[in-house]
Amino acid sequence: MGRGSPSGPTKRTGTTIPSAQWPGMWQPTNQPPSSAAAAAGTVHMTSIRSPERTTIRRPASPAATDTAGVGPGGALAVAASAASQASWTGRGPKFVFINIDAADLTPPREALIALRADARQALELLSEAVRPRRVLTEERATALKQWAQNQIDAVSPQASYVRALRDALPENGIFVNELTQVGYLSRVAFQVYGPNTYVGPGYQGTLGYGFPTALGAAVGGNGRRVVSITGDGGFGWNLQELATARKYDLPVTLVVFNDGHFGNVRAIQKRVFGLDEAFGTNLENPDFMTLAKAFRVPGVRVDSPDGLNAAVKTSLQETGPVLIEARVGEMPSPWPLLRLQPLPGVKVPDSGPNPLPARAPAAFRRVGKNSR
Ligand SMILES: Cc1ncc(C[n+]2csc(CCOP(=O)(O)OP(=O)(O)O)c2C)c(N)n1
Ligand SMILES: [Mg+2]
Secondary structure (H helix, E strand, O other): OOOOOOOOOOOOOOOOOOOOOOOOEEEEOOOOOOHHHHHOOOEEEEEOOOOOEEEEOOOOOHHHOOOOOOOOOOHHHHOOOOOOOOOOOOOOOOOEEEEOOHHHHOOOOOOOEEEEOOHHHHHHHHHHHOOOOOOOOHHHHHHHHHHHHHHHHOOOOHHHHHHHHHHHOOOOOEEEOOOOHHHHHHHHHOOOOOOOOEEOOHHHOOOOOHHHHHHHHHHHOOOOOEEEEEEHHHHHHHHHHHHHHHHOOOOEEEEEEEOOEOHHHHHHHHHHHOOOOOOOOEOOOOOHHHHHHHOOOOEEEEOOHHHHHHHHHHHOOOOOOEEEEEEOOOOOOOHHHOOOOOOOOOOOOOOOOOOOOOOOOHHHHHHHHHOO
């Protein structure tokens, strides 16, 4: 899969990645840790900016943790390039990225500090290295969750569709998300109960990848049902794969949200260019029920979240593919919940003040304010 890799040469296993291209990046040193260090639970990393080696080390005891929240190894504070202002980053927050894959630490992501490491290992060591502190009471955490949920629920009808899908899909069922209005909200609203049960398009945002990906998930899913959602536009990229689904009788429920448009492009044209009517975004769709029939795939049409919920539940009785067309209209923008910077011209209903205490890290408190 094409990742956003930097233009210059990179050495995936070495330590010679040019710092100008990957500022602030750290990766594991070439030298393996000594067995004593391994036993002590240290992770060794080498700065891409400066050649010294650094270590995140388990503190001997909680008392050994210093005030900056870094253990005696203490080298995390060294990288200091300010994150620039890509539209995906907030104005104030700085980010520390942890990824085992060096390619995922590169632009367009803007890391203050990038750690190339196994996420579980790095997080365990980091959490032991910082001084434990109680930021939230249980009461506040509940209020915060409710506040977040209110913001999700305000994006309607997408929130109802996300709930309908989650409710219908068994906990171990596989959900494949796409670039469609309900899919965008799913990124923050679809509750995931287990590993390998949520598949998304990642940074690539490749329209149309979802349905064929769902077929692969079905092949590897040990008979678990896969629910794939796509817009009518994105489905057009790969609708011929209905033949594959039929041929191998794959357990896929394919939901096509039919709004008759490249809905997101229409929304951008209206919002950014102030057009009353977008152009080049209305689709000449096939009749989806006729299409399903042509491939000998059962098809059903619904026009509400409840209808979708019932249709997905019914599809679980099938062994093979089912196509569900959900007829929808124009939907409000879900983007304020997905970006940390406000989008001009987009309004979401006020969900009340952020219940985080005033002493919570500013970056967290700012999210709610920025997202309107
Ligand atoms: C391969 C590819 N082509 C084009 C795009 C640009 N693009 C992103 S969303 C979108 C419109 C999607 O329309 P639809 O699938 O109908 O979803 P809707 O927004 O209407 O729910 C387009 C053309 C993309 N991200 N990837
Ligand atoms: Mg559409």
